[in-house]
Amino acid sequence: MSTPLFSRAQQAQGFFLIAGPCVIESEAHAQRMAEAISRIARQMGIPYVFKASYDKANRTSHSSFRGPGMEEGLRILQRVKETHGVPILTDIHETHHAATVAEVADVLQIPALLCRQTDLLLAAAATKRTVNVKKGQFLAPWDMRHVVEKLRAANASDIWLTERGASFGYNNLVVDMRSFPIMREFGCPVIFDVTHSLQRPGGRGTASDGDAIFIPPLARAGVACGVDGLFMEVHDDPARALSDGPNALPLDQxxxxxxQLVAIDRVCRQT
Structure with a gap:
């Protein structure tokens, strides 16, 4: 059985934060972002997980930057982990990646578009690491019960579910706030991926667009709904980000x- 990354006592005290750049752009950039975000999280007493992808296998265009690849990406993530003492979350896309990635990552993330891929879920569960599954844009929240059942059948006990919006016409997403209490009924921590929920998939033709201006109100709404964790892509210069810049939160914000979110969370946990 997988060991929970955060205890129930920790989760009861407040939300945890998953944040970092969409993709590993360089070792220096990953280290800089991890240092800045972890310092802010520590000052506020928020448990923090560093997130960055070594390969963005689902980019809109074949010419888009995908990342440094698994070998180099894991080397960089290991250095971030050692330097800053933070847990690491990264995506896997292939079953044969799971065991290798689990040697570095504390949380294996299943991308939204792959959330129903049974073999990928089972491979992630077999590592005994925490498994974070993003709800597909094509799924209703109650359909995530089947994902949880697959993982539990493979003896995964630390399962996280992440809301990242549902398809709403072409190149647009919308968040149904009912999804948070619905998915919490499955007995798993529920996370709100605020920044990807504001993505406009393929909205720039050869790349995705986004509405980062709406990150604060959606984040406030999610915390008020009682989410266990927040997922945010954060970048020190979103205009020059190599992936998902239009929906990334600027580091200085x-x-x-x-x-604000900590204040809202405290009020909501008292009621």
Missing amino acids: LAGLLR
Whole structure:
């Protein structure tokens, strides 16, 4: 059985944060982002997981930057982990990646478009690491019960479910706030991926667009709904980000937003 990354006592005290750049752009950039975000999280007493992908296998265009690849990406993530003492979350896309990635990552993430891939779920569960599954844009929240059942059948006990919006016409997503209490009924921590929920898939033709201006109100709404964790792609220069810049939170806005969210969370947990 997998060991929970965060205890129930920790989860009861407040939300945890998963944040970082969409993709590993360089070792220096990953280290810089991890240092800045972890410092802010520590100051506010928020448990923190560093997130970055070594390969963005689902980019809109074949010419888009995908990342440094698994070998180099895992080397960089290991260095981030050692330097800053933070847990690591990264995506896997192939069953044969799971065991190797689990040697570095504390959380294996199943991308939304692959959330029903049984063999990938079972491979992730076999590593005994925490498994975070993003709800597909094509799924209703109650359909995630089947994902949980697959993982539990493979003896995974630390399962996280992440909302990242549902398809709403072409190149647009919408978040149904009912999904948070619905998925919590499955007995798993529920996370709100605020920034990807504001993505406009393929909205720029050869790349995705996004509405980062709406990150604060959606984050506030999610925390008010009682989510266990927040997932945010954070970048020090979103305009120059190599992936998902239009829906990334600027680093200089993170501390102010988190202060608001912590205040909302405290009020909601008292009621």
